Amino acid sequence: MLALYGKPTSINVRKVLWLCAGLDLPLHHEPAPPPELLAALNPNRQVPVLRDGDFVLWESNSICRYLAARAGREDLLPTTLHERAQVEQWMDWQxxxxxxxxxxxxxxxxxxxxxYLDDARAEASLAQWNRLMGVLDEQLAATDGYVAGSTFTLADIVLGLSTQRWRGTPGSKPALPHLAAWFERLRQQPGFADHVDNGVA
Incomplete structure (x- = not known):
């Protein structure tokens, strides 16, 4: 069985958990791995870490790519060159x-x-964040569906978590109608309530 290490409040662990829910994938989840085990699995000592038999993988977006490919889910991670590149482009941007x-x-x-209590730097950070969320809103206006096109992909998983964090962080934010409509569409995906809209930013 696959094993995933990392606390379920981590945004990067939640990406993987949400994907696994959609894949209906059996998973042993260990929220608090012993520090010595984590150090042995990941030289960065960070989560998530995935173990598939003797194979160990870290970095959440890489884990998501691996699991989608392992499951043969070309809808989530296309195999055609241009379509896959577009999905990975937005994952890397995230x-x-x-x-x-x-x-x-x-x-x-x-x-x-x-x-991080310098409020001027916090406001500057929020302004840059808002600007980039506007970039995502423009992309969603162009696709009129999901981030990389008309269908749900891994790009929507990783950016859905980032959008939930944006929505849950205090501060002034612009109205982004295409982003809001897309986020409502994401609510229909399996595991969304448990791993995205679960009260954790």
Whole structure:
């Protein structure tokens, strides 16, 4: 059986849990792996970590790609060159540009971490986050469906979690109608209530 290590409040663990719910995939989930085990599995000592027999994989977006391919779910991760590249483009954008934008304001206003209490920097972080969510809104206006086109893919999973975090972080946000309509469509996906809209930012 597959084993997943990492607390279910982690946004990156929740990506994997949501995907597994949609795949109806049996999974042993260990929320609090011993530190020595985590260090042995991942040199970064971070979660999530997936173990499939002797094979170990870390980085949440890579885990999602692996599981979709393992299940033969070409709807989630296409095999045609251009379609797959578009899905992976938005997954990489989530992991790089979008994650970099929200870090300061999220840590300040949700986690209330003492190293992030500069409110001017938090506002600047939120402004950049809002701008990038506007980019996503424009993409959804163009596709009139899901992030990478007319069907639900891994891009929607990773960006759905990021959008939930944006919605749950205090601060002024623009009205983004295409984003809002898309998020309502995501509610129909298996596992959404348990792993996305579950009260955790």
């Amino acid at each position: 992991a790089s540009d979008l994650n970099s934008a929200w870090r300061h304001v999220f840590m300040a206003r949700v986690r209330q971490h003492p190293d």
